[in-house]
Amino acid sequence: MPSKNKRLNQASKSLTMSTLLVGFSAMFSxxxxxxxxxxxxxxxxxxxxxxSQNQGKVGYLGDLLVETLGAKGHTIEFVEVSYSRGLQLVREGKxxxxxxxxxxxxxxxxxxxxALGKSNSTFFSLQDSNWYYNGKESLKQAQxxxxxxxxxxxxxxxxxxxxQNPKNVLAITGEKPLERLLEMLINGRLTAVIEDKIVxxxxxxxMALADQIKVSGTTDVTIDVFTSFSPKNPNSSEYAKIVSEETLKMREDGRLQKLLEQYGIKDWKAE
Known part of the structure; x- marks a missing residue:
């Protein structure tokens, strides 16, 4: 039978080992x-x-960020800001x-x-329009x-x-510019509007106008669309890694396509 001191030493070692195991478990869990x-x-x-303008929808990229980063316990707060201002604030780390x-x-x-999407600028005109984009000369011919x-x-x-700021181009700014352009197109004030096709x-x-317009020419360049993170945030590389890994998982198990179907679009990789 072991002596009292020996039993105490064994108990002490056992307690120390248990403490270490609990510590390691907490570290990894x-x-x-x-x-x-x-x-x-x-x-x-x-x-x-x-x-607020889309019945609570934040866009498929917003949903993707919530899903992928949420898988690792992070939450997303969306801040409404103009595109150019947003780039500036992200660059500054704000x-x-x-x-x-x-x-x-x-x-x-x-x-x-x-990339998390692909963009192609496309011209749209009224269904009965004869105008079609096929290069620089066609741009000159548009009213x-x-x-x-x-x-x-x-x-x-x-x-x-x-x-070149030609006279036959109307560049608008302000609130809801695309809606205003579409209204002007429907009212016959414009020959065509250019925008990303799916946008x-x-x-x-x-706006219930889809049956009144048609594609009237597609540009030659398709460009990748990305979600991005601030160069000022030391955790940005980790966020980007999470988005990459979790998006692949979502594509494999079908969750990505279900998300995209809510917006009536297909996986950009399949396009």
């Missing part, structure tokens, strides 16, 4: 610190939607990320491993083209023409 990320949002549905942007516009931001001031429509031919189609459906 306790989730990482949960953050609330403040994300810039602008009206570019269905990528990025202002909830916001944690932006819901949707082009990598070319913010090469210093932190990105997931792959009046509607654009949103300050937007980058990506295609070099289109942007070169717009940057304009989504807005036309909302």
């Amino acid at each position: 306790t989730p990482a610190v949960s953050d609330t990320l403040r994300i810039a949002t602008d009206e570019w549905c269905p990528y990025d939607c202002i909830a 916001l944690d990320g932006t819901m949707a942007c082009y990598r070319e516009e913010a090469p210093d931001f932190i990105y997931p491993d792959f 009046l083209i509607g654009v949103i001031k300050g937007y980058d429509y990506v295609d070099p031919t289109v942007m070169e023409y717009l940057n 304009l189609q989504y807005k036309a459906q909302q």
